[in-house]
Amino acid sequence: MTNQKVNDIIAEISKVIVGKEEILKRVLASILADGHVLFHDVPGLAKTMMARAFSMVMGMEYSRISFTPDLLPADITGVSVYNMKNNEFEFKKGPIHCSLLLADEINRASPKTQSALLEAMQERTVTIDGTSHVLGPPFIVLGTENPLEFEGTFPLPEAQLDRFLMKTNVGYPSHDEEKQILNNRINRKQENFELQQVITLEELRGLQQEVESVTVSEPIIEYIVRLVQETRDDPKISVGASPRGSLGLLNASKAWAYLNERDFVNPQDVQDVYLPVLAHRIILRSGDVLTGLTPESVLNDILEQVVAPRIE
DSSP: OOOHHHHHHHHHHTTTSTTOHHHHHHHHHHHHTTOEEEEESOSOSSHHHHHHHHHHHTTOOEEEEEOOTTOOHHHHHEEEEEETTTTEEEEEEOTTSSSEEEEETGGGSOHHHHTHHHHHHHHSEEEETTEEEEOOSSOEEEEEEOOTTSTTOOOOOHHHHTTEEEEEOOOOOOHHHHHHHHHHHHHHTSSOOOOOOOOOHHHHHHHHHHHHTOBOOHHHHHHHHHHHHHHHHOTTEEEOOOHHHHHHHHHHHHHHHHHTTOSBOOHHHHHHHHHHHHGGGOEEOHHHHHTTOOHHHHHHHHHHHSOOOOOO
16 A cells, blocks of 8 residues: 555645654554644754644644633634624634644643643534534644643643643754754744645645555454453553543554555554553552653563564
């Protein structure tokens, strides 16, 4: 299976996002799997630029919400406003009514405001005054959060974390990559950038349907279930991944196989997306956290213990 459009998307975005092809593939895989992405990283690493780049290249209507402590749920979803001319209430859409939403620094807002995204992220609807308004398709949230040691942040509720298909970080660029970033800025001669649109929204929905058609064999399903169930049995884990984690691992594996030009999932696909899909869905026991264990290290141990099936 080959899809030149996928390669063109990565190539076009790489014109402004330097040296982060693996991260771009994760974001693209999430979009093709109709899932949301959470970036956990320090400010200034081009997360906003990345979101804008994906919207430009994939023809998605883009909105950005800066999550501040005084942000209210209505500021996200929209409000009903009384129109004195016709004596009726009219719904004024909020910025969430788009195809690609950047929820910037999401953990700076209060838990009440964070929860306003829950229905939208899971059900793709928002309810205002008893009326449901459909979002998309597609409707994708790219969220960013500051590390919790930064002042003025609130931990994301577990229920909301679970709505993100993947959680990942961007990381600092290398020496040569940072030089390339500066040279790109010099050559643009402006802060803004423009990229060519590679696909339309209709074509994006077509790609998502092709991902749905990727074959998953019974041994792979068994492998996914065993990996997730081990998170519930491991003594170092207080709360393991839910069935939503199994579904997320399944969907992400199918999208990853598609990006690697295959119409079937193999064990390597599952292993490649295992950490970004599950690390934010488990909670370690408090005593183990104090010893320096991380969700990633515990999951890596599980990955080594569970024998992968042989796919001919």
